[in-house]
Amino acid sequence: MGVVIAGTGKALPELKIENEYLSRLVDTDSQWIIDRTGIETRHIATNETALDLAVKAAQEAMGGMDKDSIELVLVATVSPDMLVPSMGALVKRTLGLKNAIAYDINAACSGFIYGIWNAEALMKIHGIKRALVIGVERLSRITNWEDRGTCILFGDGAGCAVLELSDSKTGIISSFVKNYDDVTDCLIVDIQYPKTPFSDDGPKDPYINMNGSQVFRFAVGAIGEAMDSVLQKAGIKADDVQYYVPHQANMRIIQSAAQRMKQPVDKFQVNIKTTGNVSAASIPMALSDLMKSGKVHSGDKIMLVGFGGGLSAGAILFEAL
Ligand SMILES: CC(C)(COP(=O)(O)OP(=O)(O)OC[C@H]1O[C@@H](n2cnc3c(N)ncnc32)[C@H](O)[C@@H]1OP(=O)(O)O)[C@@H](O)C(=O)NCCC(=O)NCCS
The missing domain is CATH 3.40.47.10 (Thiolase/Chalcone synthase)
Known part of the structure; x- marks a missing residue:
């Protein structure tokens, strides 16, 4: 029995912030950022909540799949909209995933990897046929916009993978x-x-x-x-x-x-x-x-x-x- 990646999706907030803009907030310059990190722009959430981004990424990843077939939702994040309910529970409620168990994972930037690792094991042990693993962040709300050592690095967004249990495919x-x-x-x-x-x-x-x-x-x-x-x-x-x-x-x-x-x-x-x-x-x-x-x-x-x-x-x- 294998666990395959059957769909993927992502969502980004509308606002794009160029390096140039950051050089007005802190003592830095665009070329330094490009040379030392490779970053030129990042998306920053203004009106979009983490839930908005997570839901959009999940919808794209699910495509036309039957909502009732989703039995597990794991959301990896360090910047949830709230602690309770979990982002997983909010995604489940918003998308109407009535058959899903849903909760969050915090493994910082490794969170999506830990999410897939958890989902694969749970799917095999419990016979869960379809799961969403989501990574979502609104890091802009925990970024110190006066610290040039960190504020040049981070952005906001969400990504999602649909995992499926398969009798015939290897997958992971x-x-x-x-x-x-x-x-x-x-x-x-x-x-x-x-x-x-x-x-x-x-x-x-x-x-x-x-x-x-x-x-x-x-x-x-x-x-x-x-x-x-x-x-x-x-x-x-x-x-x-x-x-x-x-x-x-x-x-x-x-x-x-x-x-x-x-x-x-x-x-x-x-x-x-x-x-x-x-x-x-x-x-x-x-x-x-x-x-x-x-x-x-x-x-x-x-x-x-x-x-x-x-x-x-x-x-x-x-x-x-
Ligand atoms: C943050 C990072 C880009 C800094 O690059 P670096 O080459 O390591 O630079 P350093 O921190 O050694 O600093 C070198 C100099 O650049 C300066 N500097 C730091 N940020 C700067 C900025 N935005 N603009 C201009 N100069 C900057 C430092 O003050 C230092 O100056 P000094 O030599 O006069 O003291 C780099 O260390 C990095 O990407 N680290 C990994 C971070 C990461 O992956 N975090 C997430 C984990 S999931």
């Missing part, structure tokens, strides 16, 4: 997830809870706080370990993979992954130039672009690979339908 070949303790708090987002009669946590910084060069070094190592691991489990070589869909955090991280695997960088799906880093939504948005590009043939092997806060990393190797 191998998977890998791993946590590494963030002992120095190199990537954190704190929570500002209100004061109560019983506790007062004091002021907290609710923005993304990151030591960029430390995260960069972690990413290069972790992405390599994840890629090696899924190849080894599958008993295949990097050359046997037709397309790689990496987390879109920095073009230099993507290039270093390509170098490490001795693969041409054009086998890597890249959309960071126009989206920036959209955390859990980065991989499913790039996957949707790849699947709709017309380049992918049935049986092609595709690798999803990501890393993020936690610290966390993972990869999924699958065969295209």
Whole structure:
């Protein structure tokens, strides 16, 4: 029995913000951002909620599928509209997915990989025939727009994959997830809870706080370990993979992954130039672009690979339908 990726979709907010605009907010310049990250523009939500984006991506991924056939909704996010109900529960309610179990996963930028890893296992154990795995972020609301080390990197958006249980197709070949303790708090987002009669946590910084060069070094190592691991489990070589869909955090991280695997960088799906880093939504948005590009043939092997806060990393190797 296999779990196949049967549909993909994505959604972006309307507003596009160029690097040039950011150089009016902080001491930076567009060429520095392009050279150090590969990012030129990003989409920023104004009126769109995370739910709007998640629902739009899910609708595109589902196409004409019967809503009643969706039995599981997993939403990976670090910037939900609210804590309760979960984004999963909100998507279920909004789309009228009456037969779905729905909840959220927080594995930061690795969230979509963790979501697929969870969904595959649950589908096989419980005989769940069809699931949605969504990555959605409105990172702009937890971005410190006065910090030039982070505000140049992030954007908003959503991506979705429909997973199906199959008797005859291979689908997911191998998977890998791993946590590494963030002992120095190199990537954190704190929570500002209100004061109560019983506790007062004091002021907290609710923005993304990151030591960029430390995260960069972690990413290069972790992405390599994840890629090696899924190849080894599958008993295949990097050359046997037709397309790689990496987390879109920095073009230099993507290039270093390509170098490490001795693969041409054009086998890597890249959309960071126009989206920036959209955390859990980065991989499913790039996957949707790849699947709709017309380049992918049935049986092609595709690798999803990501890393993020936690610290966390993972990869999924699958065969295209
Ligand atoms: C953030 C990042 C782009 C910074 O690039 P970098 O080459 O590592 O740059 P450094 O942090 O070493 O800083 C180098 C210099 O550039 C400066 N700098 C930082 N941001 C800048 C900006 N937006 N514009 C201009 N200069 C900037 C720094 O202040 C530093 O100056 P100094 O040498 O005078 O102190 C890079 O570290 C990165 O992408 N890290 C990974 C982040 C990531 O993936 N996060 C998400 C994980 S899922």
